[in-house]
Amino acid sequence: MSGNTLIWAHDDMLGPHQPPFRATPEAPCVVVLDPAVVAARLYGLKRLVFVTECALALPNLRLRKGETVAQVLAVADELGCARVATVTTPCPQLSGFMDALAGRIELERMAPDPFVIPRRKLDLKRFMRFWKKVEDVAFLPTHRQG
Amino acid sequence: MADGQRDAADKSDPAGGPLPARFADRAALADFLAEAFPEAAARDGRLAGTEGGRAAAEACLAAVDPMAYGRTRNHLDGAVTRLSPYIRHGVLSLAEVRDRALALVDKPGEARKLIFELAWRDYWRRVYAEIGEAGVWTDREPYKTGWAATDYARELPAEIPAGETGLVCIDSFAEELAETGYLHNHARMYVAAYVVHWRRVAWQAGAAWFLLHLLDGDPASNNLSWQWVASTFGSKPYIWNRENLEKYSDGRFCRVCPHYGRCPFEGSYAALAAHLFPYRGAEA
Numbered sequence: 001m002s003g004n005t006l007i008w009a010h011d012d013m014l015g016p017h018q019p020p021f022r023a024t025p026e027a028p029c030v031v032v033l034d035p036a037v038v039a040a041r042l043y044g045l046k047r048l049v050f051v052t053e054c055a056l057a058l059p060n061l062r063l064r065k066g067e068t069v070a071q072v073l074a075v076a077d078e079l080g081c082a083r084v085a086t087v088t089t090p091c092p093q094l095s096g097f098m099d100a101l102a103g104r105i106e107l108e109r110m111a112p113d114p115f116v117i118p119r120r121k122l123d124l125k126r127f128m129r130f131w132k133k134v135e136d137v138a139f140l141p142t143h144r145q146g
Numbered sequence: 147m148a149d150g151q152r153d154a155a156d157k158s159d160p161a162g163g164p165l166p167a168r169f170a171d172r173a174a175l176a177d178f179l180a181e182a183f184p185e186a187a188a189r190d191g192r193l194a195g196t197e198g199g200r201a202a203a204e205a206c207l208a209a210v211d212p213m214a215y216g217r218t219r220n221h222l223d224g225a226v227t228r229l230s231p232y233i234r235h236g237v238l239s240l241a242e243v244r245d246r247a248l249a250l251v252d253k254p255g256e257a258r259k260l261i262f263e264l265a266w267r268d269y270w271r272r273v274y275a276e277i278g279e280a281g282v283w284t285d286r287e288p289y290k291t292g293w294a295a296t297d298y299a300r301e302l303p304a305e306i307p308a309g310e311t312g313l314v315c316i317d318s319f320a321e322e323l324a325e326t327g328y329l330h331n332h333a334r335m336y337v338a339a340y341v342v343h344w345r346r347v348a349w350q351a352g353a354a355w356f357l358l359h360l361l362d363g364d365p366a367s368n369n370l371s372w373q374w375v376a377s378t379f380g381s382k383p384y385i386w387n388r389e390n391l392e393k394y395s396d397g398r399f400c401r402v403c404p405h406y407g408r409c410p411f412e413g414s415y416a417a418l419a420a421h422l423f424p425y426r427g428a429e430a
Contacts, residue, residue, distance in 0.1 A: 013236035016200050033165065038183055042357045044190020046327050048179050049172070050361050053198025054235050056167060056175075065182060066162020074163075087236070090275035090366065115240035115268040124276060126380075130269045131262070138265050139254040142241045 005108075006030060006081035008072045008101070010094050011037065013087040014054035019110040020085040021059070027085070030075040031055035034068045040093055069100045076105055087112050117145045172197075190358055194327035196231060203232035212247040216259035222330050222395045227260070230362035231327075233267065240264045267367055274366035282369040283350060285378040291343065292426030298348040306341060307355050313409060315391055315399035316340055327361035332394055338375040339384050343422050344410050349376040385418055387411050 007020045007029040020027070033055075038048065055063060062079075064071040076084060083106040089095060101107050116134045123129040131138075137145060165182070169175040172193070180187040196202075210227050218224030232238040244264055247257040254261075274282055285295055305311050309320040319333045329337070334356070341352040349372040356372070357363040373379035388411040392400050400406050411418070419426075 011235055014198075015203070015232075015235075015237035015239070017239070017242070018236055033179075033183070035183065035185070038186050042189065042354065042363075043183075043186050044192070044358055045176060045180055045183075045187045046190060046192050046194040046359070047361055047363070048183060048186050049176050049193060050196060050198040050231060050327070051235060052175060052179060053172075053202075054200075054232075054237050055198075056169075057199030057201065061167050063165040063167050064163060065165050071162060090271055092279045112236070113239045113241045115244065115264065122272070124269070124273050127266060127269050130272070131265055134265065134268075138244070138261050139248070139257075141245045141248050145241075 004080060004082045006072070006076045006079060006084050008032075008084050008086040009055065009058055010068075010086060010089065010097070011041075011051050011055075012089040012091060012094065013112070014051065014058065016058055018087055019113065020087065020108075023110070024085065026060070028060045028062060028075075028079055028081070029058050030062045030064060030072055031058065032064045032066065032068045032071040034066065034071075036067065037093060068097045069104070072097075072101060073104055082106060083108060085110060113142070114145065190324070192324060194325075194361055196228070196327060196361055198231070198235075198237070200237055203229070203237045206232065207238060207243065207246055210243070210246060210250070210260075212250055212257035212260045216256070219259060219263075220332055220394055222332060224330075226330060228328070230267075234362040234364050234367075240268055270366040270370045273370060279365065282365045283353075285376075286370075286373055287378050289383070290377040290381065290426070291383050292423045293346065295348070298342070298346050300348055300351060302341065302347055302351040302355055303345060306345070313340075313405060314403035315395070315411075318399055323356070323359045327359055329356075329360070334371065335375055335384060336386055336391060338372050339386055340410075342372070342376045343383055343385055349373060349378065383419075383423065385415065385422065387413060387415060387418055 005024045005027045007027050009029050009031050033052065055061060062075050064075065072084060084101060085108040086098060088109045088111055098107060098109060116137045118134050119137060120133045122133050169178065176193055180191065206229055211225050214225035215227065219226055229238060229243060233240060233243065244261055247260050248254055251257045289295060307320055309317040311317055316337060319329060319337050323329050338352055341347050342349050353369045353372040356368055360368065370379055375384040377383040388400060388409060391411065403409065
């Protein structure tokens with residue numbers, strides 16, 4: 001990725017070893033404390049403090065409050081960043097923000113580091129069915145997953 | 147709040163915009179956030195002792211003992227990892243924790259229990275990705291309790307989160323949850339079963355209560371675990387008895403409970419199931 005990347009670290013990816021930080025370690029990063037997310041996720045003060053402490057430990061941080069998409073775009077504009085990098089999440093609300101951002105700026109959605117790379121088709125009906133499909137690879141360290 | 151933070155806060159747009167990226171201490175951060183997010187503070191104004199951030203997560207990871215975890219994890223004082231808030235927010239990845247556990251043992255099987263539990267969290271995330279937000283708040287399957295979904299109250303009785311049921315175990319767990327943002331997994335199962343099966347309250351009400359407090363709360367593992375206890379995402383309801391609680395708590399709740407010997411959790415599993423689920427068919 002080029003040097004004009006802004007990392008948007010949403011609250012499912014508040015660690016400095018997440019893929020966008022490894023790809024562009026010098027890139028600025030933005031974390032948005034979005035009242036809509038806080039409300040949807042039922043955050044109280046102790047959760048909000050924990051989340052913010054995680055954010056404050058990220059490198060090159062810009063911490064913002066407000067509507068996520070508008071704030072990410074505002075920081076990208078301020079810093080002259082032409083692209084935003086983030087990590088995919090199963091959370092529909094955050095994925096919706098990604099869709100909205102993608103229409104306004106170049107967005108790279110990186111996959112999170114996988115726990116397992118399954119070698120067989122998964123069955124999610126029950127945990128034990130899932131486990132039987134992944135047990136062989138779950139005990140392999142990351143460098144032997146692929 | 148220190149003057150520096152106060153100035154920064156006063157200059158920030160209350161509707162949105164830049165926030166300070168440094169605070170004098172945790173109390174200053176909490177004061178600032180309580181002011182900036184009054185609705186969150188109104189929902190829950192307490193602070194937890196668990197500190198966020200990568201350094202705190204690494205300290206926690208360094209203390210993991212996979213073999214002790216395997217031997218003692220079901221005990222309320224067992225060698226559990228307390229990594230879940232960091233995993234929940236992506237400060238640590240499941241893969242990173244697994245790799246650390248494997249590095250600490252001679253044979254991968256010695257880390258089996260820990261890796262098995264990490265796999266549960268991966269599983270919940272995959273299910274969440276498949277069924278979405280609405281899906282994790284909806285019964286995945288009918289209750290297998292003999293009761294219809296409409297037999298379960300929609301609201302959580304106020305005395306449960308207030309820690310005023312009179313049952314020392316349940317009240318202690320409710321207080322610990324609110325104070326620390328954490329409950330041992332076994333305690334979560336005890337409380338969830340009490341709410342859903344003993345009080346016949348819909349799991350959604352309990353799940354929302356937990357999400358309000360748990361630092362590791364997420365709709366995937368929290369809600370789907372509640373559904374597992376309820377039997378709406380599992381083949382049978384999870385229940386427990388006083389003997390089980392005493393075993394895994396060294397009796398610390400029961401010893402001081404005025405209901406000891408006649409509490410709602412007394413009896414064999416078969417007797418409790420017959421009492422709680424009188425309309426359920428015979429066990430397969």
